[in-house]
Amino acid sequence: MDLTEFPAMSRGDMRDFRIAIDQSFREFTRAYGDQLEQMFHPIQVLLNFIEGLLIGGPWIVVLLAIAAVIWALSRSLRIAGGTVIALMLIGYFGMWEDTMRTIAMVSVCTLIAVIIGIPLGILMARSDRANALITPVLDMMQTMPSFVYLIPVVMIFGLGKVPGVIAVVIYALPPIVRLTNLGIRQVPADVLEAAEAFGTDGRQKLIDVQLPLALPTIMAGVNQTIMMSLAMVVVASMIGVRGLGQPVLQAINNQYFTLGVMNGLAIVAIAIIFDRATQAYGRRLQRHLEAEHG
Amino acid sequence: MAEAVHDIEIRNLYKIFGPNAKAHVADVRAGMTKEELKQRHNHVLALDNINMTIRAGKIQVVMGLSGSGKSTLIRHINRLIDPTEGEIIYDGQDITAMSVPELRRFRRERTAMVFQKFALFPHRTVLENTIYGLLVRGVPRREAEERGRRWISRVGLDGFEESYPNQLSGGMQQRVGLARALTNDAEILLMDEAFSALDPLIRTDMQSVLLGLQEELKKTIIFITHDLDEALRLGQNIAILRDGRIVQQGTGEQIVLRPRDDYIANFVRDIRRGHVITVRTIMRKGERADTPLTLPATTLLEEAARAMTNAEVSRANVVSRDGQNLGMITLSKCVAEMIAPDDSEAVDPEVQVA
Structure with a gap:
């Protein structure tokens, strides 16, 4: 027997196998595509609404509003000031509209990831079985090359914002789920026992003890989710998501070095702003841990 | 409350x-x-x-x-x-x-x-x-x-x-x-x-x-x-x-x-027995001695021994809070119990005095 060649299935079989799966998926898409699109339509509405606000509003108001949000999160004039300067530079270099699109996109994706991710994380923390079931799915979501799940998403939804959001959320969801789970599991056993001893029921324990103590970890998860959403912006632009990703893609295709760098730097700037703001917020949440007895 | x-x-x-x-x-x-x-x-x-x-x-x-x-x-x-x-x-x-x-x-x-x-x-x-x-x-x-x-x-x-x-x-x-x-x-x-x-x-x-x-x-x-x-x-x-x-x-x-x-x-072992044990637990219940010294029932052995030594007597009567005679105690028993459990006399550790 020839041992140098692996006994793979024959080409004909392989082709039939692929065609069978592709065919049935195509049929599924035809049958349910419209319904699915309807289901996800609210995302499109929300995204359009936020984009409308950011792009349609007077730039100076938008700029101040963003700076105010950043300040509210971080309570740091330095970070808020840095935000203003970064956004002014972005605007000056003509990337205002794309940047606003990206911010809208990242905000919506983060919101969806938080809405799905935190309850999932709580579920995983409370049930070892859920933990065992969901963990491999998260592993897959994190390691599967994003281009692979872009294919079915595009087949169902076509090109546009909604498939972009779905692709980004798939990519950005795992950290918030994992860190919510971790945060809750790391709540010290003695504190939980004390809560038990005072007759706390499950809901009170979750809301008054576990979530507040896990919050800094959960915030780290939100931070990671935002960073990963931003990282996906360029990939998402391949399926028609407008924003800072598209000029980058254009720059790759046409070898426009400056265009690429400028838009790349704008993404970096937004990433830094979001990162510093959420981290500062996370630190503010654990003030009670910092004040150490002398 | x-x-x-x-x-x-x-x-x-x-x-x-x-x-x-x-x-x-x-x-x-x-x-x-x-x-x-x-x-x-x-x-x-x-x-x-x-x-x-x-x-x-x-x-x-x-x-x-x-x-x-x-x-x-x-x-x-x-x-x-x-x-x-x-x-x-x-x-x-x-x-x-x-x-x-x-x-x-x-x-x-x-x-x-x-x-x-x-x-x-x-x-x-x-x-x-x-x-x-x-x-x-x-x-x-x-x-x-x-x-x-x-x-x-x-x-x-x-x-x-x-x-x-x-x-x-x-x-x-x-x-x-x-x-x-x-x-x-x-x-x-x-x-x-x-x-x-x-x-x-x-x-x-x-x-x-x-x-x-x-x-x-x-x-x-x-x-x-x-x-x-x-x-x-x-x-x-x-x-x-x-x-x-x-x-x-x-x-x-x-x-x-x-x-x-x-x-x-x-x-x-390392507890000062005389500091914990009171006379009521080791007294001879019901007995009365011919001695001028009376001690409250809750007197600690250390205090009792000191009182007897100071009064130069070897016995003391143990009385309840209202002055009733409960029993009597000897200096030697007192000292013996201060040192170690002593079974030369029957003691009733269950005795409770109101």
Whole structure:
């Protein structure tokens, strides 16, 4: 027997196998595509609404509003000031509209990831079985090359914002789920026992003890989710998501070095702003841990 | 104020840790030891046929070294640990048979607990920690805060209401733990090595705080400790636990006077016997001596010996608080008992003088 060649299935079989799966998926898409699109339509509405606000509003108001949000999160004039300067530079270099699109996109994706991710994380923390079931799915979501799940998403939804959001959320969801789970599991056993001893029921324990103590970890998860959403912006632009990703893609295709760098730097700037703001917020949440007895 | 009126009765309580615990209770009943159970079935015997009555309004100390099962025992009273077998009766109800909602109500309204490592909520201020039990129970926040502030003040933490636990020293943190438990205003106070993590001076301090409060609160306190001095200072009754079994129960005086076995004798070896034992326990009951010296029944042996030496007599009559003669005591017996348990005369360590 020839041992140098692996006994793979024959080409004909392989082709039939692929065609069978592709065919049935195509049929599924035809049958349910419209319904699915309807289901996800609210995302499109929300995204359009936020984009409308950011792009349609007077730039100076938008700029101040963003700076105010950043300040509210971080309570740091330095970070808020840095935000203003970064956004002014972005605007000056003509990337205002794309940047606003990206911010809208990242905000919506983060919101969806938080809405799905935190309850999932709580579920995983409370049930070892859920933990065992969901963990491999998260592993897959994190390691599967994003281009692979872009294919079915595009087949169902076509090109546009909604498939972009779905692709980004798939990519950005795992950290918030994992860190919510971790945060809750790391709540010290003695504190939980004390809560038990005072007759706390499950809901009170979750809301008054576990979530507040896990919050800094959960915030780290939100931070990671935002960073990963931003990282996906360029990939998402391949399926028609407008924003800072598209000029980058254009720059790759046409070898426009400056265009690429400028838009790349704008993404970096937004990433830094979001990162510093959420981290500062996370630190503010654990003030009670910092004040150490002398 | 919830003054305790119900005793806690612990009957035939067994706790075995392991996947198949129930099946091994019979083995233990038939005399299998902790070591055998561990070796043959890989189960851990934590509590072995515990029977005790915890008197309402008294401080019951449970003493033992680590691994003796004392922390397991105290957690059965609010069922943080479920027993393998046995019952705990309180106010006509078997705690071990309570449903989940019943148990939750019992924990909320009848018990409060203080922990060795404080177990405060780090994200809540002192005040928020203190009123936790009341909020869980659904007491309106304003009323809860008012009651919380009162107890914070009682444990001497005025001005620290808005501090976070991390900003306080260990002693102060445990005051918060105590305030949190007392604010709950429950009849039963469970204290699991509550002062063990504190340094000696602060520990003595906290013991005084507790004794002072108890004088007026009259709660049923179950106090776990590994420290005999602490046990003798606090406990109106002491149970000594070893390998999950109660080896001796009684007042501190009874235990020091007649330690039941070598294990306990070892424990009490360094205790100044003359400083714990009173004349009433070693007197010859009913006898009267021809001596000018009379001593109250609660006189410590050290004081009695000094009094007899000073008066240059070798005998003294023991009298009750109202002056009635109860018996008499000799100097030699007094000195002998100060040194070691002495069986030259029959003593009745069960004697109780009102």
